[in-house]
Amino acid sequence: MSDETGMRAGGGATVQDPPVKPVKGRGPTFVTRFLESRHLGWAGLAIGLLAPFIIATPYAMDVMTSAVVFVMLAVGLNIVVGYCGLLDLGYAAFFAVGAYTSGVLSTELKLPLLATVPAVIVVTVLAGVVIGGPTLRLRSDYLAIVTLGFGEIIRITANNLSITGGPSGIYGIPGLFGDATSDPVVFYYAVLVIVAVAVLLAARLGRSRIGRAWRFVREDEDAAEAMGINTYKVKLAAYIAGAVWGGLAGVLFAAQLSAISPASFTFLQSALVLMAVVLGGMGSTPGVVLGAIVISLLPEVLRGLADYRFFAFGVLLIIVMIARPQGLWPHRSRER
Amino acid sequence: MLEVEDLRLSFGGVLAVDGLTFGVGAGEIVSVIGPNGAGKTSAFNCVTGFYKPTAGRIRIDGADVTGRRPSLIAEKGVSRTFQNLRVFGEMSVLDNVRAGTHLWLRQRVVDALLHTPRYRRSEREGTDEANKWLDFVSLRGDRAGLVRNLPYGEQRRVEIARALARRPKLLLLDEPAAGLNHGEKAELLDLIRRIRDLGVAIALIEHDMGLVMEVSDRVVVLNFGKEIADGPPEEVRGDPAVIEAYLGRDADEAEVEAAREEVGGARGE
Numbered sequence: 383m384s385d386e387t388g389m390r391a392g393g394g395a396t397v398q399d400p401p402v403k404p405v406k407g408r409g410p411t412f413v414t415r416f417l418e419s420r421h422l423g424w425a426g427l428a429i430g431l432l433a434p435f436i437i438a439t440p441y442a443m444d445v446m447t448s449a450v451v452f453v454m455l456a457v458g459l460n461i462v463v464g465y466c467g468l469l470d471l472g473y474a475a476f477f478a479v480g481a482y483t484s485g486v487l488s489t490e491l492k493l494p495l496l497a498t499v500p501a502v503i504v505v506t507v508l509a510g511v512v513i514g515g516p517t518l519r520l521r522s523d524y525l526a527i528v529t530l531g532f533g534e535i536i537r538i539t540a541n542n543l544s545i546t547g548g549p550s551g552i553y554g555i556p557g558l559f560g561d562a563t564s565d566p567v568v569f570y571y572a573v574l575v576i577v578a579v580a581v582l583l584a585a586r587l588g589r590s591r592i593g594r595a596w597r598f599v600r601e602d603e604d605a606a607e608a609m610g611i612n613t614y615k616v617k618l619a620a621y622i623a624g625a626v627w628g629g630l631a632g633v634l635f636a637a638q639l640s641a642i643s644p645a646s647f648t649f650l651q652s653a654l655v656l657m658a659v660v661l662g663g664m665g666s667t668p669g670v671v672l673g674a675i676v677i678s679l680l681p682e683v684l685r686g687l688a689d690y691r692f693f694a695f696g697v698l699l700i701i702v703m704i705a706r707p708q709g710l711w712p713h714r715s716r717e718r
Numbered sequence: 719m720l721e722v723e724d725l726r727l728s729f730g731g732v733l734a735v736d737g738l739t740f741g742v743g744a745g746e747i748v749s750v751i752g753p754n755g756a757g758k759t760s761a762f763n764c765v766t767g768f769y770k771p772t773a774g775r776i777r778i779d780g781a782d783v784t785g786r787r788p789s790l791i792a793e794k795g796v797s798r799t800f801q802n803l804r805v806f807g808e809m810s811v812l813d814n815v816r817a818g819t820h821l822w823l824r825q826r827v828v829d830a831l832l833h834t835p836r837y838r839r840s841e842r843e844g845t846d847e848a849n850k851w852l853d854f855v856s857l858r859g860d861r862a863g864l865v866r867n868l869p870y871g872e873q874r875r876v877e878i879a880r881a882l883a884r885r886p887k888l889l890l891l892d893e894p895a896a897g898l899n900h901g902e903k904a905e906l907l908d909l910i911r912r913i914r915d916l917g918v919a920i921a922l923i924e925h926d927m928g929l930v931m932e933v934s935d936r937v938v939v940l941n942f943g944k945e946i947a948d949g950p951p952e953e954v955r956g957d958p959a960v961i962e963a964y965l966g967r968d969a970d971e972a973e974v975e976a977a978r979e980e981v982g983g984a985r986g987e
Contacts, residue, residue: 583831590830590837591823591844598817601806608766608800609884610792610821717810717862 422668423582430574434567443566444638447573449678451634454577456658456674457584457667458627463656464665464713465588466620467600468518469526472533473655476625478647479509480632482540485552485642490545495556495637499630506629507622509536514621518614521603533652541644551643558637573634580627585667587623596620597665661702663709672711719744719919720765720796720888725774727760727943734760735771736943742888742919747910749922749930752940753963758923759801761940762890765921766798767791778888793821797886799877801893801923807866811857814865814876815848818883851879855909871902878909888919895926907933931955939963 416422433446459473483505484498517528540546547553557564558572587593595616598606603613636642654677662673680698684691702710720742727735735757742748750758763769765776767788776784778794797818806814823844829837852861855875859868865876874894881889891910895903903926910933914920924930930937930951937954939947941963947954954960961977 586830586833587827590827591820591825591840592827592830594813594816595820597809597813598806598820601808602804604768604788605800605804605806606817607788608768608792608798608804609817609880610789611817612787612789716860716864717812 423585426668426671427574427578430578431571434570438567440566443570445679445682447566447570447638449675450570450573450577451631451638452655452658452678453671453674454580454631454634455628455655456662456670456677457581458624458631459655460659460665460667460670461584461587461596461627462620462624463659464670465593465596465600466617467596468617468620469522469529470621470624470652471526471530471649471656472513472536472652473529473624473628474647474649474651475513475529475533475536476506476509476628477632477635477651478536478540478644479506479625480629481636481642481646482546482552482632483629484633485555485636486545488556488636489552489554495558495633499633502629502633503626506625509629510622510625511618514618514625518617518621530649530652533647533649537644537647540647547643549644551641551645552636553641555636555640555642557640558634569638573638576630576634580630581667581671584623584627588665588667592616592619600665657699661699661710663712666709666711666713669709669711669713673709676710719746719779720921721775721777722761722765723775723777725761725764725776726772727757727764727769728772733943735764735940738774738940738943738945740938740945740948742921744887744919745914745917746935747914747920747922747933748936748938749924749934750938750940751924751927751930756940756963757943758940759892760943762798762892762921762923765791766796766890792884795885795887796890797881797884797888798890799874799881799892799894801896803870803873803877805865805873805877805880808864810863811852811859811861811865811868811876812845812848815851815879815883816844818851818880818885819844819847821884847883848879851882852876854882854912855879856905871898874898882913882918886918888921889913890921890923892923893925894922895924895929903929 430450434443455473455477458476459470462468462470462473480502483502484495487493487498487501488495513529513532517525517532520528540551541549558569588596595606595611598609598611599613599616606616607613635646655674658673658677659670660673661676662671663669681691681695684694687694722738722740725735725738726733738757738761740748740750750761752758760769764771767783767786767790770785774784775782778791778796781794783791783794806817823840825837825840828834829840849861852875855878857872857875857879859872865873868876874897878891878894894910895906898906907929910920910922922930922934934951936949937947937951938945939954939957939960946959946963947957949957956978965977
């Protein structure tokens with residue numbers, strides 16, 4: 383025994399170690415390789431682009447546009463919850479901040495909606511700092527409760543200010559390109575392209591230096607800190623990124639409905655977005671996109687069940703979470 | 719390199735560290751030993767910023783970092799491993815080591831969003847660096863897979879590789895030999911020497927006396943938060959106060975002799 387250990391230790395010290403061959407496990411299955419293909423994003427976009435050729439009734443376009451906006455929300459929340467592991471129960475607050483900022487500026491100052499985007503970004507960043515600044519010092523459960531509170535604060539504030547129109551909200555918000563083009567198909571394509579870019583950018587963030595830092599924080603805050611990652615700043619960055627994504631989704635929402643009211647930004651909305659993230663697979667971009675589409679379209683698909691549709695919706699969600707607790711399309715666990 | 723001066727740390731009424739003074743010079747291996755609960759890990763946690771010391775000064779390269787946050791101390795060139803293995807279990811082995819590159823990798827958020835040449839270059843650089851350090855610690859196992867699927871000993875190597883990818887000037891190892899078998903300990907000994915040969919100063923907490931006596935340039939002995947000895951291994955080994963700390967006050971001559979044998983004999987192993 384001592385001979386063997388002596389030999390191994392000696393081998394390491396004197397001669398150069400032979401290059402260590404990585405141990406190959408079972409190769410990825412066809413399904414795994416298919417699900418990890420980089421071209422799937424294009425396939426998803428193609429499905430989105432082709433959908434209006436299958437069904438283009440105003441009602442269907444409305445549902446599909448809402449689904450795409452919801453994808454943007456889910457991808458934004460995925461930065462906060464999926465990448466960084468910060469449980470945010472008040473995400474609708476940023477959605478509201480974006481929608482109200484563009485709504486107020488476009489109606490009060492008669493600005494075109496696109497011109498309000500820079501202001502929306504500035505305001506949502508500020509909102510991210512104001513809400514995230516004090517709360518991100520807390521951990522897990524406490525953070526969830528405080529974000530829940532902030533979500534309600536934003537909604538109740540909107541309900542009580544006169545500039546936000548109180549409970550009746552703001553109406554007469556112009557469309558994305560002014561009132562001229564109000565064709566729902568054109569609007570759907572515009573939203574689809576914007577959201578596709580937003581999804582791509584969020585995915586790229588996840589694969590970068592800052593994206594890794596978020597995951598390190600999620601895995602082990604102390605170890606991340608020991609590697610020189612200022613966990614507070616990194617968490618705030620995740621929060622701000624999530625806020626901007628949510629705020630821009632709010633602009634699209636305001637453009638789609640042309641009227642917004644506090645009733646659209648309840649805790650239920652926050653919970654639904656979170657559900658999309660968890661259902662799809664936390665930290666996985668394709669998963670979250672799929673989750674958002676399922677969550678937003680399933681109640682429509684189940685419409686035939688009339689009064690039972692939300693019951694069926696709930697049962698289906700419970701079944702999925704029991705059968706696949708990691709989500710429908712979880713984050714890939716190994717690198718290529 | 720590292721200077722710790724009159725460090726004190728108390729939890730309520732308990733003095734975990736009571737007036738510890740020691741230093742680690744450039745390229746030096748200093749071991750901190752002592753019975754369980756002597757305050758070794760507490761002292762390490764103060765040095766790396768995880769605990770705020772009650773009193774005392776900690777300087778790195780002359781800069782006072784007492785009570786600063788851990789990430790700032792890491793920025794000054796200090797890297798560490800943890801007593802109870804703190805790897806990022808749900809991430810790949812390579813990603814774990816890439817954590818060490820966070821501080822020096824030149825990549826801005828804009829680069830990542832637009833996939834600029836700088837992004838591609840820095841990602842390649844980070845991966846090469848991670849592979850380099852995994853080679854250095856001679857990791858056996860799947861680098862692309864999750865780190866939690868590796869055996870314990872290999873996870874320890876990943877943790878050390880991660881600390882090295884920081885390109886530290888000072889490396890603090892907290893019981894790196896814990897849970898390793900005899901052969902792995904021999905490899906660890908060799909690894910620690912190779913790290914020192916890179917010009918990295920090392921502070922080591924370790925219970926394995928054989929390893930400590932073999933590798934250290936200097937040994938600091940703690941007991942009840944107080945420093946009871948500081949010197950070269952040969953000197954510390956024979957120090958009556960050290961033997962007493964390990965055996966207890968009422969040890970008679972024969973027992974002291976036996977302990978001396980044990981501590982001394984560990985070297986010949």
